[in-house]
Amino acid sequence: MVNVQCSMRGRYCGRFIQHSSSSIEQYSISMTYEFIPLLPLASFLILGLFGHWIKDNAHLVAVPAVLVSWLLSLLVFFDVAGGHQTSFPLYTWLTSGTLDIHIGFSIDRLTAVMLLLVTTVSSLVHIYTIGYMRGDPGYARFFSYIALFTFSMLMLVMADNLLQLFIFWEAVGLCSYLLIGHWYEKPAACAAATKAFVVNRVGDFGFLLGLLLVWYSFGSLDYQEIFPRAHESASDLINVLGPFGGTWDVSVLTLICILLFTGAVGKSAQVPLHVWLPDAMEGPTPISALIHAATMVTAGVFLVARLAPLYNLSPTAMTVVAITGGITMVVGATIALTQTDIKRVVAYSTVSQLGYMVMACGLGAYASGMYHLLTHGAFKALLFLGCGSVIIALHHEQDMRRMGGLKDKLPVTYWTFVIGSLALAGFPLTSGFFSKDDLLISAWSAGPLGQCLTVLGLVTALMTAFYSFRLVFVVFWGPAHVDPHRADHVHEPSKTMTIPLMILALLSIATGYLGIPEFLGPMFETGAGGAAHEGGAAIGIMAVATAMGLLGIAGAYYVYVLNPALPDRFARQWQSLYRASLNKWYVDEAYDRTIVRPTFFAATELWKRVDVNVVDGAVNGVARAIAWGGWLLRLMQSGQAQHYALGMALGVVVLVTMYLFL
Amino acid sequence: MIPLSYYLILSGIVFLTGVVGVLLRRNIIIILLSVELMLNATNINFVAFSQYFHDVAGQVFVFFALTVAAAEVAVGLAIIIALYRAKSTINIDELQLLKW
Amino acid sequence: MELAFFIYFAGVIAATSVLVVATRNPIYSAIALLIMFFHVAGLYVTLHAEFLAAVQIIVYAGAILVLYLFVVMLLNLRQDDRYHRQWPIAAAVGVTLVVEALILTVMKGWTTPVVAAGTETTVGGTSNAGAIGDVLYSTYLFPFEVASLILLVAMIGAIMLAKKDIGGDEPKINIQHSEPQ
Numbered sequence A: 001m002v003n004v005q006c007s008m009r010g011r012y013c014g015r016f017i018q019h020s021s022s023s024i025e026q027y028s029i030s031m032t033y034e035f036i037p038l039l040p041l042a043s044f045l046i047l048g049l050f051g052h053w054i055k056d057n058a059h060l061v062a063v064p065a066v067l068v069s070w071l072l073s074l075l076v077f078f079d080v081a082g083g084h085q086t087s088f089p090l091y092t093w094l095t096s097g098t099l100d101i102h103i104g105f106s107i108d109r110l111t112a113v114m115l116l117l118v119t120t121v122s123s124l125v126h127i128y129t130i131g132y133m134r135g136d137p138g139y140a141r142f143f144s145y146i147a148l149f150t151f152s153m154l155m156l157v158m159a160d161n162l163l164q165l166f167i168f169w170e171a172v173g174l175c176s177y178l179l180i181g182h183w184y185e186k187p188a189a190c191a192a193a194t195k196a197f198v199v200n201r202v203g204d205f206g207f208l209l210g211l212l213l214v215w216y217s218f219g220s221l222d223y224q225e226i227f228p229r230a231h232e233s234a235s236d237l238i239n240v241l242g243p244f245g246g247t248w249d250v251s252v253l254t255l256i257c258i259l260l261f262t263g264a265v266g267k268s269a270q271v272p273l274h275v276w277l278p279d280a281m282e283g284p285t286p287i288s289a290l291i292h293a294a295t296m297v298t299a300g301v302f303l304v305a306r307l308a309p310l311y312n313l314s315p316t317a318m319t320v321v322a323i324t325g326g327i328t329m330v331v332g333a334t335i336a337l338t339q340t341d342i343k344r345v346v347a348y349s350t351v352s353q354l355g356y357m358v359m360a361c362g363l364g365a366y367a368s369g370m371y372h373l374l375t376h377g378a379f380k381a382l383l384f385l386g387c388g389s390v391i392i393a394l395h396h397e398q399d400m401r402r403m404g405g406l407k408d409k410l411p412v413t414y415w416t417f418v419i420g421s422l423a424l425a426g427f428p429l430t431s432g433f434f435s436k437d438d439l440l441i442s443a444w445s446a447g448p449l450g451q452c453l454t455v456l457g458l459v460t461a462l463m464t465a466f467y468s469f470r471l472v473f474v475v476f477w478g479p480a481h482v483d484p485h486r487a488d489h490v491h492e493p494s495k496t497m498t499i500p501l502m503i504l505a506l507l508s509i510a511t512g513y514l515g516i517p518e519f520l521g522p523m524f525e526t527g528a529g530g531a532a533h534e535g536g537a538a539i540g541i542m543a544v545a546t547a548m549g550l551l552g553i554a555g556a557y558y559v560y561v562l563n564p565a566l567p568d569r570f571a572r573q574w575q576s577l578y579r580a581s582l583n584k585w586y587v588d589e590a591y592d593r594t595i596v597r598p599t600f601f602a603a604t605e606l607w608k609r610v611d612v613n614v615v616d617g618a619v620n621g622v623a624r625a626i627a628w629g630g631w632l633l634r635l636m637q638s639g640q641a642q643h644y645a646l647g648m649a650l651g652v653v654v655l656v657t658m659y660l661f662l
Numbered sequence B: 001m002i003p004l005s006y007y008l009i010l011s012g013i014v015f016l017t018g019v020v021g022v023l024l025r026r027n028i029i030i031i032l033l034s035v036e037l038m039l040n041a042t043n044i045n046f047v048a049f050s051q052y053f054h055d056v057a058g059q060v061f062v063f064f065a066l067t068v069a070a071a072e073v074a075v076g077l078a079i080i081i082a083l084y085r086a087k088s089t090i091n092i093d094e095l096q097l098l099k100w
Numbered sequence C: 001m002e003l004a005f006f007i008y009f010a011g012v013i014a015a016t017s018v019l020v021v022a023t024r025n026p027i028y029s030a031i032a033l034l035i036m037f038f039h040v041a042g043l044y045v046t047l048h049a050e051f052l053a054a055v056q057i058i059v060y061a062g063a064i065l066v067l068y069l070f071v072v073m074l075l076n077l078r079q080d081d082r083y084h085r086q087w088p089i090a091a092a093v094g095v096t097l098v099v100e101a102l103i104l105t106v107m108k109g110w111t112t113p114v115v116a117a118g119t120e121t122t123v124g125g126t127s128n129a130g131a132i133g134d135v136l137y138s139t140y141l142f143p144f145e146v147a148s149l150i151l152l153v154a155m156i157g158a159i160m161l162a163k164k165d166i167g168g169d170e171p172k173i174n175i176q177h178s179e180p181q
Helices: A002-022 A032-057 A059-081 A109-132 A139-158 A162-180 A187-218 A223-230 A252-267 A276-282 A285-294 A298-306 A308-312 A315-336 A342-362 A366-393 A411-425 A431-444 A447-476 A495-513 A516-523 A536-562 A566-573 A575-582 A584-634 A641-661 B004-024 B028-053 B057-087 C002-022 C026-046 C050-075 C087-107 C128-136 C141-162
Strands: A086-096 A099-107 A237-239 A249-251
Touching (some): A032 A059, A032 A099, A032 A139, A059 A139, A099 A139, A109 A298, A109 A366, A109 A516, A139 A285, A139 A298, A162 A187, A162 A276, A162 A285, A162 A298, A187 A252, A187 A276, A237 A252, A298 A308, A298 A342, A298 A366, A342 A431, A366 A495, A431 A447, A431 A495, A536 A566, A575 A584, A641 C087, B004 B028, B004 C002, B004 C087, B028 C002, B057 C050, B057 C141, C026 C050
Antiparallel strands (some): A086 A099
């Protein structure tokens, strides 16, 4: 049954894509590649420079730009589907010796799907923002920043060399910082923005080391030059303890892959660098949807998929990736079970789902990981935007315990939210169902580690279904705990906010039928995907996963609708577990104790001891010494002409003596 | 012939006397007189050399030095008069407005 | 014979120059300087520079010294005048320079002059004045003109500096009369 389903989907859509692209073959679209990122960049520049005068009409600049970008991405997608892949340099920045740094584009199937994802979600978020941020004093600034973000993300996915990827990697991190701290008068927002940036930086340090190692080993940073030569370097070793006088030989490729993966750990919020993502919820909800659900956090997964040829040659690195993904998957889900802020629940859910994707890539199922990335982009963005809708309706209330009974007052929000949650839980016929199944099936066929992780994945699926419907039932069903003052004003938000919700709900279902794994499959030849989708194991896993999903929903229904007193009883019975989950397993506290406080202490000491005493002392000391010398020399200015004459006479004596005796 | 060195020693003595006078005396007019002494010493020097090298250029220079000495005396004494009008003293110790 | 004249003139010059510096009374210093000028003129005559001797007397003794005497008498100076506080160092400097000068002259062997080819002080027939005039108006014409300018400037400067307000006349230069300290 699975077999028929997959191939039917694939054949139908494959034919559709090929038919369209043949009519576009004559149209040379080599020019459109540059416009895709250039339009958001233009939007950023215009709004950035003239935002002060444009003010509340900023959407008139931003939205058309990103919509055209989306149309062009669609054209590119069909072009690539028709078999036209290309890679070309655009602008050479500098050449120095063997190092050649340039900006270039590499357009293949992976790029095409990512382009479509980024522009689609970005367009919908732009439209949503018109309603969400109405009246905000930073309206134009917000649009300019999300335009900048879109530009950076597009350049990142279209990069044809690692350095360009890294540059725009940092750029999206910067945009994340700017956007999380959009309401900069809130100290919590500033702290969250800084935390996001710093934690990302920790990962980027590893990324940079990996980058250097790549250049050192291959002499180039271009994909075109690295991938063909990767095979030859498969057995190269490097002595890691060399500078310290020891010997520990590690395969170069493994080291490169692990170092580059640390960047992905930071960017994609994997354990242990996941701590920034929940705090990032201090930013406005549209960016939570755009950046922290669909695009920026997926850059890490994209990186691993893009570098698949390298990872395939290093089983150790892949194991590291898979295990990290697995841990993240479980940790994220366990924390989401107890959170009370609706955005945090969805944030930890994102962490958990990202764990799924990273795990899939670590087990060689890159196509499955990317498939889940795409479907997740749709339904997670939907969930975030839905949360935003609820928050706006209740005048910026985010605590679940002060909601309830909203399903009649916010019908559109409710139904789209339910569709999103169903997709997240993996309810049959939603896109989430297809992608999660594909992922778990591919994982099962990847050896003993894969099977272990698949079991964990199934357990997590149970928890996922549970917490997502916990959210639905507590917020939309049951008695209303809404603040009475606000209860009267609760109404559905404007069309600009509800239409994107509906479009995303549609996509949450439709993306399951577009045949994405077959589209991406040929890119990752050694991906463990193809053969495993038939056979008994596949059907079994699909059945178990579906059962887990339904069980989770039923459990949530039982606990939160039928027996509302049950959650408190559970909390009291397993108090330490509950506390640990509520406090995010105390990871933040551990970091604070071990890293943050010592750094502050060291910085303060360096400031007081070194900077004030030594550095300032030296600089001021020079000034004081000169002043003292000047004071000394000043005594020569007695104002008495005869003193000066004496000086002259002494000079003559000295000169004559020198002449006589030297 | 009187050896050149005698003239040089003489002019040296007069010159150094002038220097000592400039350094030691407090009366501005005496200081100016000491400067005249120095000028005369150099004139003696020039004329002596002119005689011994048989080159009249030395004497021409004395001519000019004389001229300049005269000009300098005129202006110097005018300054002293103006100073005396301003400060009623010609003790050089009391003229120290340029002290730090 | 020449030596006797030289010793006389040189001795008086040295003695009077010391007197100029050493006497308390400014008038005595001026008179001593006058005597020195005359004897310097005498020295010039022994050196065959008669014109210069005449000029020396006219300009130095006749003009400069008279000017000094006028000013001394105008300012009606008192006689209390002590040596400057720095006199030990100044004396040391003076002695050092004397010694060094002696060393220079004696040890460097400048006792015999080098005879160079140049214009004679008295070319056969022409007097000293003629010889100077010859060179002055040909080779050194420009410095001669400049010297006249210097005298002009000095004259104007002296007048401006020493000018006094004569009731009704606005002075061009304001001399600040500050309190005597």
